[in-house]
Amino acid sequence: MLSNFPPGLLAALLLVGSNVFMTFAWYAHLRDMASKPWYIAAFASWGIALCEYLLQVPANRIGFHVYNLAQLKIMQEVITLAVFVPFAVFYMQQPFKWDFVWAGVCLLGAVYFMFRG
Template sequence: MNWAIVKAVLLLSASNVFMTFAWYAHLKDMKAKPWFVAAVLSWGIAFFEYVLQVPANRIGSTALNLPQLKIIQEVITLTVFVPFVFFYMKQPLKWDYLWAALCMCGAVYFIFRK
């Protein structure tokens, strides 16, 4: 097992949780607030995303090339976003999420094949 990849995936997963909330949580919780209040709060949340994301990419780049690192990030983004949409934003699940995930599996295949 390549521990650099495991560490990178864990850090990227945690960073993506912060970024998803920074980008979208204000759409639920702060609609009545001016946009600049949401922006400042989002920047505060995004700080923690960068604290995790930068070391994740540095660690991951020791074992993966840049396209591999990026596609892993995109898969993690979808993996974090779907539960966020369903549980936090209270929006229904759609079959399109499954199809998007299958497309991502294809992207992973093409990026990682020898």
């Protein structure tokens, strides 16, 4: 089924999944394990990060056939922000800030420069 997707789209979709795991690995312990020792949170995060890598490595290998390294990196950064904002607002109960939007606008400028010509 996944082989029916164009490689660039498949890479992007895998990076979205990877970033969901990455975001939870990096930040969910702040809410869910605040009372646990840091090393328990570190090991739990490490386990979540394994899932991230199982998606991220194939995503970058597939994407490298279509995009150059800088394009892959900026695509990952845009996806990271797109995943982080809903995570912060809905899961971590942080207030929405317009700074999220302005950061996204700045990233769109970076996308333009990485993908032009």
